[in-house]
Each structure stands twice: as C-alpha cells, then as structure tokens.
Amino acid sequence: MRLTRAGEYAVRCVMCLARNGGTESVVSRQDVAACGDIPSHFLAKIAQQLSRAGIIEILQGAKGGYRLLVAPEKLSLLTVIEAMIGEIFLNDCVVRPESCHASLSCAVNKVWMQARDQLRQTLAGVTFAKLLQEESCCILQGDKFPTQDEKNA
Amino acid sequence: MRLTRAGEYAVRCVMCLARNGGTESVVSRQDVAACGDIPSHFLAKIAQQLSRAGIIEILQGAKGGYRLLVAPEKLSLLTVIEAMIGEIFLNDCVVRPESCHASLSCAVNKVWMQARDQLRQTLAGVTFAKLLQEESCCILQGDKFPTQDEKNA
DNA sequence: ACAATTAAGACATTTTTTGTCTTATATAAA
DNA sequence: TTTATATAAGACAAAAAATGTCTTAATTGT
Ligand code: SF4
Ligand code: SF4
Numbered sequence: 001m002r003l004t005r006a007g008e009y010a011v012r013c014v015m016c017l018a019r020n021g022g023t024e025s026v027v028s029r030q031d032v033a034a035c036g037d038i039p040s041h042f043l044a045k046i047a048q049q050l051s052r053a054g055i056i057e058i059l060q061g062a063k064g065g066y067r068l069l070v071a072p073e074k075l076s077l078l079t080v081i082e083a084m085i086g087e088i089f090l091n092d093c094v095v096r097p098e099s100c101h102a103s104l105s106c107a108v109n110k111v112w113m114q115a116r117d118q119l120r121q122t123l124a125g126v127t128f129a130k131l132l133q134e135e136s137c138c139i140l141q142g143d144k145f146p147t148q149d150e151k152n153a
Numbered sequence: 154m155r156l157t158r159a160g161e162y163a164v165r166c167v168m169c170l171a172r173n174g175g176t177e178s179v180v181s182r183q184d185v186a187a188c189g190d191i192p193s194h195f196l197a198k199i200a201q202q203l204s205r206a207g208i209i210e211i212l213q214g215a216k217g218g219y220r221l222l223v224a225p226e227k228l229s230l231l232t233v234i235e236a237m238i239g240e241i242f243l244n245d246c247v248v249r250p251e252s253c254h255a256s257l258s259c260a261v262n263k264v265w266m267q268a269r270d271q272l273r274q275t276l277a278g279v280t281f282a283k284l285l286q287e288e289s290c291c292i293l294q295g296d297k298f299p300t301q302d303e304k305n306a
Numbered sequence: 307a308c309a310a311t312t313a314a315g316a317c318a319t320t321t322t323t324t325g326t327c328t329t330a331t332a333t334a335a336a
Numbered sequence: 337t338t339t340a341t342a343t344a345a346g347a348c349a350a351a352a353a354a355t356g357t358c359t360t361a362a363t364t365g366t
Binding site for chain 4: 311312336
C-alpha cells in the first residue's frame with residue numbers, strides 16, 4: 001500500500017478540519033484547499049468519499065463547506081485512509097485468495113497477511129487527536145503546505 | 154507499498170531457484186517461468202534486475218539459465234522485493250522530505266516513518282530458508298501457480 | 307557451424323492516478 | 337424573490353506507472 005495523493009489529501013483535509021473547531025465548525029472547501037495545497041476540484045471528490053464514509057458532513061450553499069462528524073479522539077488514520085483507498089493490503093492474494101491457487105498453503109502469503117495486520121494496527125492506533133497534540137501540518141491562514149512549485153524544487 | 158506483479162514474480166523466481174538446488178544448480182528461464190506462471194519475457198527483465206542486485210547469476214548460451222548467488226539462509230524477502238520495486242515507503246515524504254515543507258515537523262510523517270520501519274523489519278526477518286521449511290508455492294515439474302485463466306475465475 | 311538460450315532495450319497496451327470541466331442544485335442574504 | 341456563493345455529480349482528459357511483447361544481438365555447448 002503506497003499512500004496515493006488522494007489519501008494524503010484526505011488526511012490533510014481531516015487535519016485541517018480537526019484543527020479548526022473539530023466537529024463544531026464548518027470550513028469552506030476553498031479554505032481547506034488553500035490550507036492543504038489541494039486542487040480545489042479534486043478536494044471536492046475526496047470530500048464526497050469522506051462524506052459517504054461518514055467521516056465528514058458536506059454543507060451546500062453560501063457559507064457551505066465541510067464539517068467533521070467524528071471527534072478527533074475517535075478518528076484514526078486507518079479509518080480515513082481506508083475510506084479513500086480501500087482496505088489496505090500489500091499483495092493481491094491477501095485480499096483475494098482466489099487470485100492464486102497457492103494462497104492457502106503459501107508461506108509467503110502468510111507473511112503478507114501478518115505484515116498487513118501489523119500495519120493496519122499501527123495506523124489504527126493513531127488518532128487525529130494525538131496528531132494534533134504534536135504541532136504539525138497545516139494551519140489555516142498561517143503555515144501552509146508547499147505549492148507545486150516548491151515541491152518540484 | 155503495494156507489491157507489484159514484478160515483485161511477486163521476483164519472489165516466485167527466487168523461491169523456485171531456492172527449491173531446486175539453491176546456489177548449486179542452474180534452472181532455465183523457461184522452467185522458472187512455467188513453475189511460477191510468469192510470462193517468460195517479463196521474467197527475463199526481472200531476472201536482469203535480480204542479477205544487477207547480485208541476487209542471482211545469469212548464464213547465457215545453451216543450457217543457460219539462472220542460479221541463486223545468495224544462500225537462502227542469507228536472503229530475505231525484503232532484499233528481493235526492494236531489488237525489484239526500490240526501497241519500500243508508504244508516503245512520498247518519507248523518502249523525499251523535500252517533497253513537503255512540513256515533513257520535518259509533521260506528526261503524520263513520523264507515523265509513516267515508524268510504520269515503514271516496522272514493515273521493513275518484518276520483511277527483513279523472513280529468509281527464503283524459512284519460507285522453504287513450510288511447504289508452499291511452486292514446485293518445479295509439479296504443483297504450479299495458477300494460469301491467467303484460473304486467476305480470473 | 308549450429309542450435310539453444312539469454313541480453314538489451316524499444317515499443318505497445320492496460321490500468322491507475324490525478325486532475326479539470328460542465329451542468330445542476332442548495333443556501334444565505336439582499 | 338432574486339442573486340451571489342457554495343457544493344454535487346459525474347463525464348472527460350491527461351499523466352504516470354505497471355505489465356507485457358517483440359526484435360536484434362550476443363553467448364555457449366555440442
Ligand atoms: S505465491 Fe504465495 S504470495 Fe505469491 S501470490 Fe500466490 S499466494 Fe500470494
Ligand atoms: S503533510 Fe506530513 S504527511 Fe503529508 S506529506 Fe507533508 S509531511 Fe508527509
């Protein structure tokens with residue numbers, strides 16, 4: 001599992017919301033996009049997935065935007081990431097045993113299973129509340145993520 | 154890091170060689186390909202990478218083929234996989250800190266670093282000797298990997 | 307010399323990821 | 337009620353990565 005851009009953006013989005021009032025307040029898409037250096041239209045699609053997963057709420061109309069539905073203490077990195085990129089796995093046969101007839105007796109398969117469980121547990125153990133405690137990442141109207149230009153430097 | 158096909162094939166290739174004489178004998182590309190259900194020409198490219206990494210030796214000419222250079226006891230899954238798909242990482246910023254200006258102070262980044270280290274350690278701890286102990290995977294001229302048709306079933 | 311085998315790398319195809327755009331809809335406020 | 341400001345939804349486009357094929361050349365055993 002390599003974190004895709006969409007996954008990274010989703011994490012940034014949630015961080016941004018968690019920082020700015022948590023489940024209490026609404027942040028506009030433009031603000032979240034600016035804060036996390038996320039292409040605004042791409043964020044729209046990401047937000048829709050987060051919304052379907054019940055992680056955020058989308059408010060339409062003037063003064064619309066996004067609101068966190070789950071308290072940061074209850075929300076893990078794993079939840080957000082898997083909402084975006086689907087259940088984590090490291091090799092196809094872990095999630096689709098039928099993709100390889102050897103899977104049932106395969107020693108390598110067992111390693112992938114174990115490694116995946118370990119990884120998912122690690123990510124499940126990290127809540128956004130914990131992440132917020134350490135100073136980091138985006139600050140609305142302050143420190144921000146790098147622009148595309150800065151990244152390519 | 155999702156294991157690519159090439160990565161999976163490389164593991165199968167090494168398993169096959171390890172099973173059939175280890176560092177002592179040569180197995181032809183055709184035999185390895187049949188054993189692991191690997192497109193033969195694709196295997197050629199994979200073998201070249203494994204060879205550059207010093208994991209196998211390629212013997213040209215009639216009666217040519219591949220030979221394991223590293224004893225199965227000394228060869229870990231991590232080595233083979235990283236020879237194929239490069240150093241494992243879960244998010245870009247782990248391996249290219251300059252890709253995100255926040256990386257130095259980012260709490261999320263730290264999680265990715267830790268998760269990556271854990272994963273690499275797990276894979277480094279598994280040698281092909283260990284894998285061979287448990288009956289599994291390909292057996293030259295016997296049990297074999299599924300064909301494309303079987304996989305799509 | 308000949309047959310068998312891999313090297314090397316260009317090329318093609320497919321899949322995934324990333325991003326944009328357009329039309330429709332919802333809300334707040336004048 | 338009208339208008340300005342938002343997002344919804346999904347089609348579409350572009351780029352990147354992965355997978356696979358093919359052709360020409362080189363190497364080795366017989
Ligand atoms: S061989 Fe083992 S590891 Fe490779 S795909 Fe089949 S089951 Fe999974
Ligand atoms: S925000 Fe943190 S995690 Fe996301 S890319 Fe930047 S450093 Fe890595």
